[in-house]
Amino acid sequence: MNSSAVFNVSLVLYLVATVAYFVYLAFRNEKVGLAATLVTVVGFLVQTAAIGLRWRESYAMGFGHIPLSNMYESMVFWSWSIILIYLIFERVYRNRALGVVAAPLGFLAIASISIAPNISQEIEPLVPALQSNWLTVHVITSFLGYAAFTISFGVSILYLILSAEKRKDAFYVVGMASLVTMFTLFAATMLDFLVQKVAGVAQPHLFAASFASHSSGVKIVSWIAAVGIFALFWYVGALYHERLAALFPGLRILDDLSYKMIMVGFPLLTLGIVTGAAWANYAWGTYWSWDPKETWSLITWLIYAAFLHARFTAGWRGKSTAVLSVIGFAAVIFTYIGVNFVLSGLHSYG
Amino acid sequence: MVEEKQTSPPPADAPPAVVTKPWYDPLLSFFSSVHVAVVTLIILASISIIGTVLQQKNIGEVADNLRLFQDFFGDAGRAQRAFDISERIGFFHLYQTWYFYALLGLLSTSLIVCSLRRLPQTWRIMARPKVELEESGFKASPNRRTLSLRLPRAEAAAVAAAALKKGGFGKRESDRDDAFYLFGQKGAYSRLGIYATHFSIIMIFVGGLLGSVYGFKAYMQITEGETSDQIMMRGDESRMATLPFKVRCDDFQVDYYPGGQRPKDFFSTLTVIDQGKELPAVRIEVNTPLQYDGIWFYQSSFGDTGRGLKASIRAVDLKTGAGHDLSFTGSETLEVPGTGVRLQMQRIFPDFAQDEQGRPTSRSNQAKNPVAAVQVLLPDGTSKLTYLFKLRPDLKTVAGLPVDLTLVDFSSLQYTGLQVVYDPGVWVIWAGCTLMVFGLWFAFFSSHRRVWVRLREVGGKTEVLLAGNANKNRERFTEEFERLGDAIHAVGEARG
Numbered sequence: 012m013n014s015s016a017v018f019n020v021s022l023v024l025y026l027v028a029t030v031a032y033f034v035y036l037a038f039r040n041e042k043v044g045l046a047a048t049l050v051t052v053v054g055f056l057v058q059t060a061a062i063g064l065r066w067r068e069s070y071a072m073g074f075g076h077i078p079l080s081n082m083y084e085s086m087v088f089w090s091w092s093i094i095l096i097y098l099i100f101e102r103v104y105r106n107r108a109l110g111v112v113a114a115p116l117g118f119l120a121i122a123s124i125s126i127a128p129n130i131s132q133e134i135e136p137l138v139p140a141l142q143s144n145w146l147t148v149h150v151i152t153s154f155l156g157y158a159a160f161t162i163s164f165g166v167s168i169l170y171l172i173l174s175a176e177k178r179k180d181a182f183y184v185v186g187m188a189s190l191v192t193m194f195t196l197f198a199a200t201m202l203d204f205l206v207q208k209v210a211g212v213a214q215p216h217l218f219a220a221s222f223a224s225h226s227s228g229v230k231i232v233s234w235i236a237a238v239g240i241f242a243l244f245w246y247v248g249a250l251y252h253e254r255l256a257a258l259f260p261g262l263r264i265l266d267d268l269s270y271k272m273i274m275v276g277f278p279l280l281t282l283g284i285v286t287g288a289a290w291a292n293y294a295w296g297t298y299w300s301w302d303p304k305e306t307w308s309l310i311t312w313l314i315y316a317a318f319l320h321a322r323f324t325a326g327w328r329g330k331s332t333a334v335l336s337v338i339g340f341a342a343v344i345f346t347y348i349g350v351n352f353v354l355s356g357l358h359s360y361g
Numbered sequence: 362m363v364e365e366k367q368t369s370p371p372p373a374d375a376p377p378a379v380v381t382k383p384w385y386d387p388l389l390s391f392f393s394s395v396h397v398a399v400v401t402l403i404i405l406a407s408i409s410i411i412g413t414v415l416q417q418k419n420i421g422e423v424a425d426n427l428r429l430f431q432d433f434f435g436d437a438g439r440a441q442r443a444f445d446i447s448e449r450i451g452f453f454h455l456y457q458t459w460y461f462y463a464l465l466g467l468l469s470t471s472l473i474v475c476s477l478r479r480l481p482q483t484w485r486i487m488a489r490p491k492v493e494l495e496e497s498g499f500k501a502s503p504n505r506r507t508l509s510l511r512l513p514r515a516e517a518a519a520v521a522a523a524a525l526k527k528g529g530f531g532k533r534e535s536d537r538d539d540a541f542y543l544f545g546q547k548g549a550y551s552r553l554g555i556y557a558t559h560f561s562i563i564m565i566f567v568g569g570l571l572g573s574v575y576g577f578k579a580y581m582q583i584t585e586g587e588t589s590d591q592i593m594m595r596g597d598e599s600r601m602a603t604l605p606f607k608v609r610c611d612d613f614q615v616d617y618y619p620g621g622q623r624p625k626d627f628f629s630t631l632t633v634i635d636q637g638k639e640l641p642a643v644r645i646e647v648n649t650p651l652q653y654d655g656i657w658f659y660q661s662s663f664g665d666t667g668r669g670l671k672a673s674i675r676a677v678d679l680k681t682g683a684g685h686d687l688s689f690t691g692s693e694t695l696e697v698p699g700t701g702v703r704l705q706m707q708r709i710f711p712d713f714a715q716d717e718q719g720r721p722t723s724r725s726n727q728a729k730n731p732v733a734a735v736q737v738l739l740p741d742g743t744s745k746l747t748y749l750f751k752l753r754p755d756l757k758t759v760a761g762l763p764v765d766l767t768l769v770d771f772s773s774l775q776y777t778g779l780q781v782v783y784d785p786g787v788w789v790i791w792a793g794c795t796l797m798v799f800g801l802w803f804a805f806f807s808s809h810r811r812v813w814v815r816l817r818e819v820g821g822k823t824e825v826l827l828a829g830n831a832n833k834n835r836e837r838f839t840e841e842f843e844r845l846g847d848a849i850h851a852v853g854e855a856r857g
């Protein structure tokens with residue numbers, strides 16, 4: 012079996028696990044909870060096997076490198092890291108509540124990269140400078156860190172949404188906006204996929220069937236739809252506020268979980284930046300050159316350092332730190348994706 | 362932080378302190394304020410963004426920024442003005458501006474002042490804990506428990522002491538007439554984790570400063586077989602410098618991936634010659650540098666010099682099927698044995714292309730698309746010019762020749778491109794990074810756990826008060842605390 016097919020199996024398992032964790036939270040049924048954990052563990056093992064398989068495939072092609080080198084491989088690893096960190100967390104803290112955040116995030120990461128058009132899933136050879144053990148450690152630690160931040164972000168969104176008393180609460184709006192942004196991005200990717208696979212129209216780039224369409228009509232409709240979804244979520248979320256809140260662990264626990272995840276992510280990101288610097292130093296003798304990717308990873312690091320001080324020493328709690336966690340995650344995403352697409356786009360004057 | 366206060370209350374009978382604060386106290390307070398620290402971090406993060414949007418000198422093309430401004434303003438005049446202003450306030454070398462350094466300076470000062478201010482108190486908490494548990498302290502403690510043991514006080518104290526020891530707590534005691542006090546703590550060093558982390562940031566700044574003041578970065582090219590000590594300083598390409606020793610490139614090699622287009626790795630064999638003395642040759646490759654006398658040589662690029670061309674042509678006699686390899690090093694004429702056909706090498710194009718008039722030329726000295734132009738002299742006295750493409754052996758520009766020709770090999774002397782770096786601060790940086798990672802580990806994943814015990818005889822039994830706290834990971838400590846209480850209780854019951 013080829014590795015992509017095996018990835019799809021883990022994808023399905025994470026979807027099942029997502030449903031199971033929700034059922035567990037809704038009914039507080041320990042058996043369902045155990046089943047959710049089991050499915051997640053199996054999904055994780057399958058995904059691990061798929062990564063191993065892909066690694067072997069790369070050797071068969073004569074390239075021979077750990078599958079962490081392009082967008083597709085790193086997204087898969089991101090998903091893997093989210094699930095890994097969550098499973099360790101569940102074991103250490105004997106708390107399954109975060110499953111409803113981690114399992115869908117793990118699912119979304121592989122799902123979106125698997126269906127996105129124009130994302131190469133090919134195994135490619137590495138240029139010489141990228142063949143370094145420092146680089147491998149750098150990618151692994153950075154992504155484990157990113158995964159912890161991702162979970163913290165998910166929990167913080169939940170916190171913002173659930174802690175609001177009123178629909179007009181600015182924090183509630185920020186939380187909903189973050190949730191709807193994620194949802195919309197996934198839906199737009201899905202739409203690209205459907206148009207390409209089902210309607211058979213090749214999509215030249217990401218979101219070509221919606222926000223980045225060449226037809227301004229489609230663009231406008233997409234924006235209206237996005238705003239509509241936001242309005243719906245925003246309205247309905249507040250309507251069922253009590254019932255939603257009853258589903259999830261208490262706010263104090265959410266706040267603490269978000270902080271704990273950043274405590275895990277921060278040392279990992281630190282290690283990631285340090286090993287990245289070590290790699291650069293081995294490759295060309297410069298540990299730090301202020302290139303945009305490096306600088307953005309430093310910005311991310313500074314934001315989380317600010318989070319830790321605000322929370323631990325200045326005594327911020329709850330909503331304000333949750334917003335910092337959301338901002339920190341936005342910086343993570345920008346470091347990972349935005350630098351390549353947005354910043355290099357700014358300077359691509361052929 | 363609240364718990365700290367409760368463990369070291371001011372002695373009730375001390376005279377009220379009359380302290381006049383020194384004039385610089387507001388400055389100290391400013392620098393050690395965590396609010397100032399958070400704001401500094403946020404400002405640093407925000408300002409850094411500018412340097413990622415605008416191209417920076419030495420990394421990108423500063424001229425690109427003008428086009429960026431034009432796209433943004435849609436007006437050439439305003440774009441030019443924005444460009445000039447940005448240039449004047451240093452936005453194109455943001456990370457070397459005085460204000461960026463000033464922010465780093467503020468951060469460092471803040472870190473030093475804050476650490477020095479807090480260290481004495483942290484030290485007191487670690488080294489001179491308050492041993493005796495008071496009633497108020499007990500009541501305020503997040504974890505507390507009261508046991509009653511049917512044992513004499515001394516024996517009950519022994520039981521508690523044994524339990525503390527078994528739990529890994531270092532113990533102190535105090536024996537008073539009315540009560541016996543025990544105190545146990547572990548993981549006190551975890552309080553130093555943050556100091557290590559903060560100090561490591563200073564180390565990294567110092568390391569960076571050392572490198573930029575005393576170090577240099579340069580580039581050098583050496584052709585195979587040649588020796589050089591000339592380096593080109595980075596950032597000022599016209600400035601050459603001379604190394605205190607010479608380096609010879611004995612050999613250069615490239616490995617390609619299957620398919621032959623994409624380099625997999627490249628290697629140089631280098632010999633250092635210091636004052637006429639040759640050191641053993643070292644083979645370096647990408648990611649594996651050479652170090653001599655504190656100067657590092659990194660394999661960074663390579664290319665063809667266009668000199669010392671060698672081409673090898675395989676000629677197959679179409680009548681007999683016999684094949685011959687002919688090697689050319691210049692424009693000599695060689696005969697294909699047994700055919701009467703002679704080949705004259707006209708010209709070799711390492712990177713073949715056609716110019717505007719359609720004439721063949723070479724775009725560069727890099728062997729990207731090697732092509733040989735060969736004059737084929739036939740036995741009947743006529744001749745034909747043919748082009749042989751190394752990458753397209755199937756492509757024949759002339760038909761009807763009695764021999765089949767292919768360009769099988771092509772090379773010219775190559776040069777190796779080396780980054781040359783001297784950075785005396787780099788070890789300070791790595792020491793700082795290591796310290797930071799360990800510091801964070803201790804700060805986050807270990808905790809200072811303390812337990813206080815007071816034993817007092819009450820009506821023939823011993824009343825045991827237990828209190829405890831941890832500065833991190835409190836849920837887990839609560840479980841540990843409960844287990845400790847259970848253990849004392851169980852032993853006490855068994856003996857009593």
Ligand code: HEM
Nearest residue numbers: 316319323324392393394395398468471472475555558804
């Ligand atoms: C990039 C710079 C900095 C980094 C990476 C950093 C890192 C940290 C970390 C990881 C913690 C532990 C937080 C926690 O346990 O949740 C901490 C605590 C702290 N930091 Fe920083 N810090 C930085 C700058 C500063 C500065 C400039 C100050 C000066 C005011 C400062 C003052 C403090 C204080 C007072 C604490 C609490 C220490 C305690 O537990 O008593 N930090 N820092």
